[in-house]
Amino acid sequence: MRYLILTFSLVFVFISSCKDKTESPTAMMDTETVVKPKPLKLNGTWELVGFYNYKDNRVVDSFKTNSESRQLKMYTDTKVMWCKYKPADSSEWFGYGTYKYEDNMLTEVLDFGSEVMDEVIAERKQFEFEIKTGPDQFQQIELDEDGNRIYSENYQRVE
Incomplete structure (x- = not known):
């Protein structure tokens, strides 16, 4: 019985740790680097x-x-x-x-x-x-x- 409770507890912890984390689009843009083409320098x-x-x-x-x-x-x-x-x-x-x-x-x-x-x-x-x-x-x-x-x-x- 102890093994059964321990197994269910571990499965529960494993499932809750795999929870999908959703971020807002704004938060995602903050971490991404947007590469814009640089204009030609006239120098x-x-x-x-x-x-x-x-x-x-x-x-x-x-x-x-x-x-x-x-x-x-x-x-x-x-x-x-x-x-x-x-x-x-x-x-x-x-x-x-x-x-x-x-x-x-x-x-x-x-x-x-x-x-x-x-x-x-x-x-x-x-x-x-x-x-x-x-x-x-x-x-x-x-x-x-x-x-x-x-x-x-x-x-x-x-x-």
Whole structure:
């Protein structure tokens, strides 16, 4: 009889210890690690490799840069500088300022530039672009006042 009571007691303890523990979805999310893809960091040097023209927010034309000219952009954590080399054009093209990149939007605020660019900066210092990224590349897309895509400058990472 003692063995029977001992056996039932052990079975009862075993069954109660195997009780299924249910957690709320909130508690489960606290212990899980959610992995979000990190956006491409712009830090580094980029070279302009081509352009897209848009109509109704779709690419309708694309072309590569002229092999005789080059345009580079350099980003640090907060600063941007770009320069354009066109041997057939005697004017200089460069600009320097700050930038912010978040929520697929790039905002550049230029402080100064070449003589030609300073004339542009006198009328407009801030430039906003939609940005689409890929591995070691990005598209800087100009939008019209209604948010429609007009054209893009397409860059490839140099360093």
